[in-house]
Amino acid sequence: xxxxxxxxxxxxxxxxxxxxxxxxxxxxxxxxxxxxxxxxxxxxxxxxxxxxxxxxxxxxxxxxxxxxxxxxxxxxxxxxxxxxxxxxxxxxxxxxxxxxxxxxxxxxxxxxxxxxxxxxxxxxxxxxxxxxxxxxxxxxxxxxxxxxxxxxxxxxxxxxxxxxxxxxxxxxxxxxxxxxxxxxxxxxxxxxxxxxxxxxxxxxxxxxxxxxxxxxxxxxxxxxxxxxxxxxxxxxxxxxxxxxxxxxxxxxxxxxxxxxxxxxxxxxxxxxxxxxxxxxxxxxxxxxxxxxxxxxxxxxxxxxxxxxxxxxxxxxxxxxxxxxxxxxxxxxxxxxxxxxxxxxxxxxxxxxxxxxxxxxxxxx
Amino acid sequence: xxxxxxxxxxxxxxxxxxxxxxxxxxxxxxxxxxxxxxxxxxxxxxxxxxxxxxxxxxxxxxxxxxxxxxxxxxxxxxxxxxxxxxxxxxxxxxxxxxxxxxxxxxxxxxxxxxxxxxxxxxxxxxxxxxxxxxxxxxxxxxxxxxxxxxxxxxxxxxxxxxxxxxxxxxxxxxxxxxxxxxxxxxxxxxxxxxxxxxxxxxxxxxxxxxxxxxxxxxxxxxxxxxxxxxxxxxxxxxxxxxxxxxxxxxxxxxxxxxxxxxxxxxxxxxxxxxxxxxxxxxxxxxxxxxxxxxxxxxxxxxxxxxxxxxxxxxxxxxxxxxxxxxxxxxxxxxxxxxxxxxxxxxxxxxxxxxxxxxxxxxxxxxxxxxxxxxxxxxxxxxxxxxxxxxxxxxxxxxxxxxxxxxxxxxxxxxxxxxxxxxxxxxxxxxxxxxxxxxxxx
Numbered sequence: 001x002x003x004x005x006x007x008x009x010x011x012x013x014x015x016x017x018x019x020x021x022x023x024x025x026x027x028x029x030x031x032x033x034x035x036x037x038x039x040x041x042x043x044x045x046x047x048x049x050x051x052x053x054x055x056x057x058x059x060x061x062x063x064x065x066x067x068x069x070x071x072x073x074x075x076x077x078x079x080x081x082x083x084x085x086x087x088x089x090x091x092x093x094x095x096x097x098x099x100x101x102x103x104x105x106x107x108x109x110x111x112x113x114x115x116x117x118x119x120x121x122x123x124x125x126x127x128x129x130x131x132x133x134x135x136x137x138x139x140x141x142x143x144x145x146x147x148x149x150x151x152x153x154x155x156x157x158x159x160x161x162x163x164x165x166x167x168x169x170x171x172x173x174x175x176x177x178x179x180x181x182x183x184x185x186x187x188x189x190x191x192x193x194x195x196x197x198x199x200x201x202x203x204x205x206x207x208x209x210x211x212x213x214x215x216x217x218x219x220x221x222x223x224x225x226x227x228x229x230x231x232x233x234x235x236x237x238x239x240x241x242x243x244x245x246x247x248x249x250x251x252x253x254x255x256x257x258x259x260x261x262x263x264x265x266x267x268x269x270x271x272x273x274x275x276x277x278x279x280x281x282x283x284x285x286x287x288x289x290x291x292x293x294x295x296x297x298x299x300x301x302x303x304x305x306x307x308x309x310x311x312x313x314x315x316x317x318x319x320x321x322x323x324x325x326x327x328x329x330x331x332x333x334x335x336x337x338x339x340x341x342x343x344x345x346x347x348x349x350x351x352x353x354x355x356x357x358x359x360x361x362x363x364x
Numbered sequence: 365x366x367x368x369x370x371x372x373x374x375x376x377x378x379x380x381x382x383x384x385x386x387x388x389x390x391x392x393x394x395x396x397x398x399x400x401x402x403x404x405x406x407x408x409x410x411x412x413x414x415x416x417x418x419x420x421x422x423x424x425x426x427x428x429x430x431x432x433x434x435x436x437x438x439x440x441x442x443x444x445x446x447x448x449x450x451x452x453x454x455x456x457x458x459x460x461x462x463x464x465x466x467x468x469x470x471x472x473x474x475x476x477x478x479x480x481x482x483x484x485x486x487x488x489x490x491x492x493x494x495x496x497x498x499x500x501x502x503x504x505x506x507x508x509x510x511x512x513x514x515x516x517x518x519x520x521x522x523x524x525x526x527x528x529x530x531x532x533x534x535x536x537x538x539x540x541x542x543x544x545x546x547x548x549x550x551x552x553x554x555x556x557x558x559x560x561x562x563x564x565x566x567x568x569x570x571x572x573x574x575x576x577x578x579x580x581x582x583x584x585x586x587x588x589x590x591x592x593x594x595x596x597x598x599x600x601x602x603x604x605x606x607x608x609x610x611x612x613x614x615x616x617x618x619x620x621x622x623x624x625x626x627x628x629x630x631x632x633x634x635x636x637x638x639x640x641x642x643x644x645x646x647x648x649x650x651x652x653x654x655x656x657x658x659x660x661x662x663x664x665x666x667x668x669x670x671x672x673x674x675x676x677x678x679x680x681x682x683x684x685x686x687x688x689x690x691x692x693x694x695x696x697x698x699x700x701x702x703x704x705x706x707x708x709x710x711x712x713x714x715x716x717x718x719x720x721x722x723x724x725x726x727x728x729x730x731x732x733x734x735x736x737x738x739x740x741x742x743x744x745x746x747x748x749x750x751x752x753x754x755x756x757x758x759x760x761x762x763x764x765x766x767x768x769x770x771x772x773x774x775x776x777x778x779x780x781x782x783x784x785x786x787x788x789x790x791x792x793x794x795x796x797x798x799x800x801x802x803x804x805x
């Protein structure tokens with residue numbers, strides 16, 4: 001089977017992290033986001049993966065070569081010379097996706113969940129229509145486009161309602177699809193939206209079904225959601241008693257959901273958790289308090305610091321008795337001085353912060 | 365050196381005799397020192413390990429000829445009992461007495477009221493120190509200036525930034541002779557950036573007649589008349605924070621006497637280049653603490669904690685306090701009796717009072733932690749540093765004036781991991797959530 005991952009542009013919403021690394025390579029739960037997706041696709045029998053990008057950094061090429069070998073898949077770039085929206089890239093990759101008559105997967109690279117590709121493919125083949133959209137239930141459907149089913153059918157989609165003011169349902173498009181190659185003929189090679197143009201046309205023809213997603217779902221395209229998504233991901237690992245999490249019997253683990261790379265060093269008298277990811281070669285000093293945060297590779301949290309709701313970029317350092325909170329995001333190689341307080345500071349790479357950031361701010 | 369013989373003026377031969385008066389004010393004056401003054405009279409509040417008043421007393425004891433010190437104020441008699449007892453223990457050759465005003469008489473009115481006590485033994489001159497100033501008290505230099513010019517009064521002055529000068533008593537002096545030419549208390553417009561430090565040396569012969577004539581003038585002609593503009597009239601009716609004891613009969617040195625002295629007497633100013641601060645608001649205890657600690661450090665006081673990797677000098681730790689060796693303290697930190705500082709705690713530019721506890725990994729910056737208060741693990745209690753030359757302890761944040769120093773009153777508690785910034789917390793409050801820029805009742 002084949003799959004297309006919609007990567008798109010520079011990932012500006014996830015800056016300052018994406019100033020240093022392309023978004024698909026930013027580690028989520030200590031693995032590049034795209035690795036989660038490639039692994040799940042490979043497990044479902046996908047052999048050909050197309051990455052729809054509008055730029056192709058060298059660092060991506062090298063990383064993906066590794067995954068090709070690791071998961072025994074073929075990964076190709078489909079480079080847009082101009083942004084083609086969410087449907088255009090499918091047309092651009094028609095040569096690959098349209099080869100044969102097997103359906104192909106499409107997924108948004110920002111979406112994190114327990115990818116149900118196998119069951120999705122089975123369900124799709126069962127109903128026999130052109131497309132299936134994975135849907136997830138949300139608490140506040142008014143912020144999204146909601147899917148409404150045909151009255152007489154549990155999965156066939158009747159219509160989409162964009163940001164409904166009145167409750168019409170709580171299932172929204174999760175950004176993961178399986179489509180027959182015939183769908184490609186519905187798309188023109190121009191900037192076009194799969195959600196706004198292609199799917200409504202398929203709905204009119206009764207050719208689009210929905211598939212309910214189990215478990216968590218999150219679009220982790222921006223820092224706030226990246227942290228929320230991390231919590232959901234860690235919780236789902238905890239539910240499965242995953243070995244990837246630190247044992248709650250460790251004295252320093254507090255409230256569980258703590259993932260620590262084996263190369264990381266943790267000081268004495270720390271209190272860590274819940275919902276913490278500690279990357280490779282991270283060094284945590286004595287008496288550090290961490291909760292709801294992600295520490296990327298090579299970062300360092302010095303003694304007695306207090307860190308909450310923060311993404312600490314690669315090789316960054318947090319000073320002694322510093323306090324970080326409220327979705328602070330440090331780019332690569334940032335230094336936070338001793339005793340400094342950061343409230344929602346978004347700090348660009350290679351900066352050194354010596355004074356408090358009392359209110360959320362971008363530090364250029 | 366000094367003898368019991370009845371002295372004559374120094375210039376006539378023999379050494380002049382000198383006394384000292386410390387003006388402490390009264391409980392109603394302490395409102396700006398809240399919430400700390402709710403539990404302790406301001407003069408007894410400890411900065412750099414000693415009550416504010418004892419820094420004045422220590423300066424006086426440096427002058428061997430002073431054998432008699434009066435504390436003048438309208439606090440209850442009992443307030444200074446222990447302090448006076450302590451003075452007697454450390455300086456048995458100096459008599460210290462508390463003279464209680466039963467109503468606020470004003471700084472000059474109080475002196476006049478107790479003139480018999482002050483004049484007993486016919487001293488030639490006496491120092492007057494306001495207890496609420498923090499400075500190096502260069503009393504000996506004031507004496508030298510006094511002697512050199514056969515002065516009738518010497519005032520200690522300091523330079524402040526021009527924009528804050530009008531908040532103080534302003535002195536215009538002859539740059540060569542140092543003679544005071546003109547004095548105005550809190551002028552409306554800029555006159556001089558040389559201001560009154562609240563420390564004086566008066567010839568007994570000159571000051572009491574001057575107060576007497578001010579009192580006569582007052583009874584004949586109420587002071588309001590002397591304010592020419594209607595703006596000033598308005599101001600007269602607005603009770604000001606530091607004027608809360610103002611009564612029509614109160615005669616004050618700053619308002620009623622100094623201006624006349626400038627016109628009529630041999631009145632000189634000693635300009636100090638050393639530190640000087642007022643201790644008005646509770647927050648101003650933090651810079652005062654820093655300045656006194658710095659002074660102690662420069663004079664290599666044995667009282668201070670020895671500098672080390674975890675002690676950034678100057679730091680005062682009371683011998684009965686328990687400080688974990690992994691805690692990092694300083695600069696400018698005072699730790700009171702029986703206070704407990706946990707492992708990995710950080711304290712900087714702060715005062716931790718008696719019986720307070722700072723738990724492990726907590727961080728206390730630019731704050732005062734009240735008696736028996738408790739700061740939880742990984743909590744952060746934080747004020748904002750004010751510029752060294754700044755004489756105010758409030759800052760403007762997001763357009764709102766807030767206290768720059770965070771103050772926890774007596775027996776407050778800050779829960780683990782909670783952050784408190786730029787807050788004043790009245791006694792017996794528990795802070796369980798993050799707070800900033802608030803007064804917590």
